[in-house]
Amino acid sequence: MTLQGVFVLIPLAYFLIGGLSTLASPAFFSLSPFCFFRQLAKFLIFTFTLSFPSLISYLAVFLASLSGCNVNTYADSRESDKYAYWKDYHNPIVEGVASPKSIIHLSAASAVLSVIVGFMISSIFALIILLGHFFSLTYSYKPRLKGKAPLDIIWNTIGLATLPFIAGHIVYLESPEGLSLSTLSLSVIYSALYPSDLHFNVLIMTYVTGKSFPLNFFLGSNLIGAAFYTVTVALDYEPDKSSGLRTLAVSLGKKHCLSFGIILALMGGIVLFDMMLSNIKFALAFSSFLLIFAWALLNPNRRRLWASVKLIALLLLVCFLSEVLMFL
Known part of the structure; x- marks a missing residue:
């Protein structure tokens, strides 16, 4: 797994998280002990993920991520990657x-196609x-905010985590296989199981009006994504410093940058604490995430930073996919 491959896959992972995070809401968790509901959740997940x-x-x-990676490849080839012969x-x-x-042409073609396909949604x-x-x-090329900390971590997190998450939620809300189907199914099952529950009307109102944005999941996953960036930028410390880029790692130093990353991760863990209490797999993955950071x-x-990037990337993907597929 290369670093470029990671940055292509992470937006796709966050897109799925944004789309399916409603299924990790407290309302769905309250029904998770029921075997029938777990089967229903499985049906909803696959219906949405495999819908047109x-x-x-x-x-x-994917096309947008590919375009962004190629923009970064082109920009880095002119400075920082000239000093990065030690990298995988x-x-x-x-x-x-x-x-x-050729890289510019590929990036432009991918960008145009991504927008055209986007309008189909x-x-x-x-x-x-x-x-x-x-x-x-603006991050990779001009004004190259990659080299202007702290804007580098803000821009990276927005591009790789925030926007894909929101895009996934939009598709979930707008597709017939998304929120409308989930709302109907949840309403029927909840009504049958809890006919006298006074909170039912509030639940229906929340889902029908489409205001069920999973804020905690959104904030927690973005904080964890920002924490992951601190490791990748620490990995590029030497070439970035040699080329004059003032990244977060260059500005703070490797250890302070990674310490900041641990703080961000802990903040994300606090936001997602209720979810970790209800899902032991997620809690174990998050604990491993912190241990890799400490290591x-x-x-x-x-060498250790590169190994950490690979391990954390794998953990992030497994953790998030495990969370959205928790009913399977």
């Missing part, structure tokens, strides 16, 4: 495998894709 709007939106997010990932332009023009979804390209260009902080050399 979802499949089209995966393509749009070697810039194809620096290595002579691809020309700058909705104009709001296409707007999110366009915003993603804006953050990608990297003890001796933040290049």
Whole structure:
């Protein structure tokens, strides 16, 4: 797994999280002990994830991520990646495998296609894709906010986590296989199981009006995504410093940058604490996440940081996918 591959897959993971996080809401958790409901949740998950709007939106997010990675490849080839011969990932332009023009053309084509495909979902979804390209260009190219801490961590988190999460939630709300089906199913099952529950009317109102945005999941997952960035930027400390980029790691130093990452992760854990109490797999994965951070902080050399990036990327994907597929 290369670092570029990680940055292509993470937006897709956050897209799925945004789309399916309603199924991790307290309302759904209250029904999780019932075997029938777990089967219903399984049906809802697969109905949504394999629906036509979802499949089209995966393509749009993937194309947008691919475009952003190529913009970053082109920009880094002109400075920081010239000093990064020690990395597993070697810039194809620096290595002579691809020309700058071919990378630019691939990025532009992917960007245009992502917007076109986005409009097949909705104009709001296409707007999110366009915003993603804006953050990608301003982060990697001009004004190259990648080298202007603390804007680098803010821009990276918005591009890789915040916008994909919101895009997934939009598709979930707008697709027939999403919120409308979940609302109907939840209402019927909840009414049958708890006919005298006074909170039922509030529950229906929340879901029918589409105001069930999973704020805690949104904030917690974004804080964890920002924490992950601190490890990746610490990994690039030497080449970024050599090329004059004032990233978060260069500004704070490796250890302080990673310490800040641990703080962000702990904040995310606090926000998601209720979820961890109800899901032992998620709690174990989060604990492992913190242990990897601590291991990297003890001796933040290049080899250990690169191993930490790979381990954390794997944990993030497994943790989030495990959480959204918890009923299976």
